[in-house]
Amino acid sequence: MNLHADLKKLKRQILKKRDELSDQELFTSSAYEDYQSHLAEAATRRYRTGVHVHIIWDEAEDSEVAYTDNQFICENAANPITASFPTRLLKSLSLTGLTGHECGHLLFTDFTALQLYLTTLQSGQFYPCEPSPASLIYQQNLQEMTDAMKEKAVCLTIAKCAASLFNVLEDVYIEARMCQKFPGSFQDGISLNNQRFAEQIPSIQTQIDRHYEGFAIIVNLIIHYCKTGDINNVTGYTGEYLDILDECLPLITDAMYETDSKERFQAVNEVLVVLWKYLKPLAEEAKQAQTQGNGQQFAEETGSLLNGQIVGGSPLPNGKGKPKIKVKGKVNPRALQKGQATAQKVLQKETGRLSLTKTNSLSGGTNPGITKDFSYAGSGYTEAEKDIRSVMTKLATDLVNLSYEEELSEELQQQSDALYYGNIHKGIPVTIHRMSQVDVSLIAAYDAIKAPLLQISKRLQQSIKDILDRKQNGEKLSHLVYGRRLEPRLLVLGDGEYFSRTRLPNIPSEMAIALLIDESGSMSSASRITMAQQTAIILYDFCRSLNIPITIYGHTERYCVDLYSYAEFDSLDNQDSYRLMDMCPRSCNRDGAALRFVAEHLCRRSEPIKILILISDGQPNGEGYEGTAAEADLRTIKKEYQKKGVILFAAAIGTDKERIKRIYQDGFLDISDLNKLPKLLPKLISQFIQ
Template identity: 35%
Template sequence: MKRHTKNEISTRRLLADARAHVSDEQFFCSPAFTAYLEHMAAIHTSRYSYRYHLTVQMDWLPIPKTHLAYTNNQHIYINAGHPIVSRYTKRNERYLYVLGLFVHELGHVLYTDFPAWALFVQSVLKGQWRPDLSSCSSERVQQSVAEIQAFLDKGPPYRQVIAAVLKHLLNILEDAYIELCLLKKFPGVFGSALMYMRNDDLTQSHTLTEQQNAGLSPWTIAVNLLLYYARFGKLPLGNEPASHPCVQALSPCLETVQNSIVGTFSDRIQAVVMLLVYLWPLANPEKDWARFFSDCQSKQTPSVRTSGLFTEAPIGDTRPAEQGILILEDLCRDRKMTGTGRIQYDDAYLPHKNNAALNDILDQVAIEQLEKQRAAALNTSVQKMDLGALHNHVDITIHRASVITQDMREKYKKIAAPLLPLSNRLQQELSRELHKRKYPQTMPGYALGKRIDTKRLYRPDQKIFTKNVPAKKGFDMAVAVLLDESGSMGSKDRYKYAQAAAIILQDFCYRLHIPMMVYGHSTSGDLVDLYSYVEYDVFADLDRYRLADIQARRSNRDGAALRYVSRRLLERPERNKILILVSDGNPAHTNYWGEAAEEDLRAFRSEFVSCGGLLIAAAIGDDKDAIHRIYGQSFMDITDLSSFPLRLTQYLKRHIRR
């Protein structure tokens, strides 16, 4: 079992404390949560040869009358601050509900025929909506058809209102269809989130009696009954009889609704037209559709969205009518109980799998906050540090990325793939020395002792005894790497050699549990820029991905950067301290160049070595003579990276035996 150092324990406590102070807004609106959703979307849309990169926008608007979630087939919007989400008391419940919203909208991207949807809306805007109601020729139906046509004939604003109403009804049926598809094909994490939403929404629903007591209009009640029926396969009548006008208006359409949910998009188009005709007598356009009239007066054409509520909501329930899992109750139960390859819901699966992702994202959010605090602390400390007379007047800024993006991860993996074998070679070169230090050794060749080595009985010098050598404390070493990121490093891609060296060293030190720091340095005008890639105390194994950002930048003021990094290194408690500088030549900055700059660097080397440190000046490029002239015995040529592990091993072995 690994024993953690005091620094590691302190780091873990900081991370735990940061996790405890992450707010819901910070969590849901974090780049880490957005990246997680986009990654999940990319995985599942790739199965359907989706042409676009689906983006996700997380928002935090704790206002009731705002959109909860919608998609336009290329972009998903979710308002995690909506009261519907915030009514949950626990974060994992809010997380599951938001994940369910995401899955719901992703279902539209995967299964909704958006072009056909748009064509249907355009045809309604042109007044072309004629329903096929040949099976019903009642006088009431024909009167409703005539009234709707007269309403459409009043002009474009009225057609826009009817189009919006039909879109809303269609969305209810479309939601049921897409979520039925999702539950068939995604029974894992996605299915768990959907089932969580469905079970919760069932408990939050209101009966016909409750809606009527709340004073909702007949149209609103009828639409909410349709929503409930599409989701749960029954009508929540409460204490009201089946002869209620809203129930009577819906009854002729229920079989068509069920068939359309498992049918084609054309079936759902026909069903919503039928619903509009049969529910028309319940509607009061000026009251029930007031918002759409307002949109028309503002010259706003209703857009094709998959959420947004135009009806009144039941008392205590402000959710959009289409939110939740719209799937027939009888079909869902059938899939749960048959056990013949259909969907089965495992209650124990829900918290374990989803909470694993939640905790991972929470860690990333907490680490992001800690990294921002670390960057601020580093910039404060560097201003108080004495860097010598030549550099005390120079302003220094430390840059550190607080977020590890997916691009950084992918770029690192691509660059590191051919380099990690060199790190393995470096580890193998030191494996014997590591073994000697980690475990007690039996040393042969002694003339006196208590144990005889039978294999050496033939020796005439009588050195046939062995002695036990106790284990050492390990490497007891700390490493700091400083990379030259001046503009000249862009010549012949020298910065890539520096990047490769940093990746090899970082992986080597990480595998052997050697504390390590990697910095890059450049300038911006008169300012010195330090780039923090790897720090000694890490909150997670993410620093390696920052190495993908190494590049050629501007000028270089080596003396200031070296003194800062060396000060940090010398503060470490380890006995052996190694500073590795990777550079391609002389420094060049405002009032810092030529012989004066070289003399400053020679003085630095003397100071650092006198403090017990080992300096390795690794040279890249054609200006190796200048580096050798400045650093003398500390010089190492690493232009040939394949020889780098062996040469570095020789340095390390020599140093750790002191």
């Protein structure tokens, strides 16, 4: 094909395709998923195995941003935060931040303790212990809350609100831990997301105007403060919400960085008491709903209601007994703060955006604005950019290879349609099957069995290494009757062989190999198809390692002649070894049509030595294709292509050896011991190399 012949054109197509990739194509590709999965595995491999990142594209407003089920991490590349960044590099860094965040939950969140905490609240009790407010007002709040928690629906509602609050503190904790342990792209991505996330939280006045629940407004203020150390108060609001925030901050500031999750549970308990004024209306509604018989439904809807008003109010992942990194004392928040400073610089470099206006303190004050640092030279994103370009190149290569494989399949079918198969095959369609994409299950299957087979291939390659070295490097021949040089030291022998000469370097004999395997149903007997498949794997690796062009086909007949292209001379995607794993027993076998196609396919090669090997276990057996007529067809095909330079060998591995020997005569190979088959064929080819 022209595409294979012109490698420069292929490279140009890859570069062009890389430039044309959309964000959706890039970020949802298996190549990019592998990239993020490798990051996740690097962070978690000491404590767990098998973490895989799956990336989706969902532009719906209510879609999840990211979550984990402890086996894999799912991220939505179309989420508003990631989508808001203007460059692909920043979008990728944002997704890396999501990966780091979810890895933080996998490594540091104590899900068992969290489940205990929420379950205890749902039963009307506090864990690890009941709040002990010093203020008289809050003591009254606690009493009212305790009385209200005698109702099941109220307990469920409070547990929902507690989960939202705990999620805020836990996010800060696990992100600080990740930034402290991985001060690279995870830190940069987490901080970048936090900076953009904070920009999207509405101002206090906006939330009031939109009639947000009081509890949701306070939680949003806590989120903003915890992530950035500030709040969005662009209008200079000075009301009760700031006063309540001032009451809450001392309770949560220290607990955020405690390694013992009980400290955060207790901090949430204390904050719930402080916020009882805003929880009370929800509790009253829950009690009324319970009276009317739908208290459970109201409690379940409370989370949805508040999460519509709490920015980032997604629930924690459902976890069960995860390994944790043991650390004593508190987490150092400086790593997270350092990342925030870096993120601010990166965002300031963006063009076409208005910077967020902030106040100096919680109670208002002057607006200092943001100073642009035009001398900023970056923060170590070189490797991230290199990684993304590498992923894009791989994806573009895969897409171009896919297009090429589809072209190749069409061309093979055109070759088949143009070929005259003879009167005995008249009216019998021939279909070429070739997988354009290889399923991961085939790759896994190949990886599971390849080691001993490739070892055989390497030993066979080594056995002819001396032959190849002599052909490539030349050798000195002595003890000759005549030659270019007289060797005086040989005169004493008196045998007349006194001369020597140097044989100049020569490349190995050029050859092309075709392997055709019978996939009829009887090949399932006595592990015949398994041995044929192993032979194909060894022979393919043997030929590829020695730069010998090889093609491998399987064939059967159902309603038509089905030819399965496993390996092609001109394949580009390096996936043919995996395609061989699709080989299996199928139906009947119309050997003549399959043999003619593969022989003609081989004849198109320019190599002077053309070897075609047929592996079969019995006689031809197709629709109207059997007996002496079928045998005569096969003998005719063999003679026809022998004249065209094709050397044909038929390896019989079944009980019909005499019949196959009668058909193929001098090309017959008796394979009595199936275990010798994988070694026999490469050795046969080695003879032609010599």
